[in-house]
Amino acid sequence: MRMKVRGKEIEKIVWELGDPDGRIWGAELIFTDGSSEILDADHPLVAIMRCLWDYFADTAERLEQRIKQEYEIEFDAEI
Numbered sequence: 001m002r003m004k005v006r007g008k009e010i011e012k013i014v015w016e017l018g019d020p021d022g023r024i025w026g027a028e029l030i031f032t033d034g035s036s037e038i039l040d041a042d043h044p045l046v047a048i049m050r051c052l053w054d055y056f057a058d059t060a061e062r063l064e065q066r067i068k069q070e071y072e073i074e075f076d077a078e079i
Helices: 044-071
Strands: 008-017 024-031 035-038
Touching: 024 044
Parallel strands: none
Antiparallel strands: 008 024, 024 035
């Protein structure tokens, strides 16, 4: 899937994670022409990804708890 912003094709998105909480603070869009654009925490794309990140982190935590309860398995590392 190719994504474009204002007619420029995105090569990759680099997410900036905050310390110590690990939440998404911002992003850098890197375009195929070598240019880039910084997105701050208030940008809608960053806000959407932050919500998805939190949702999947919560889902993984609940899944870990369910596995521990149902199968009595302990994890050595956090999910």
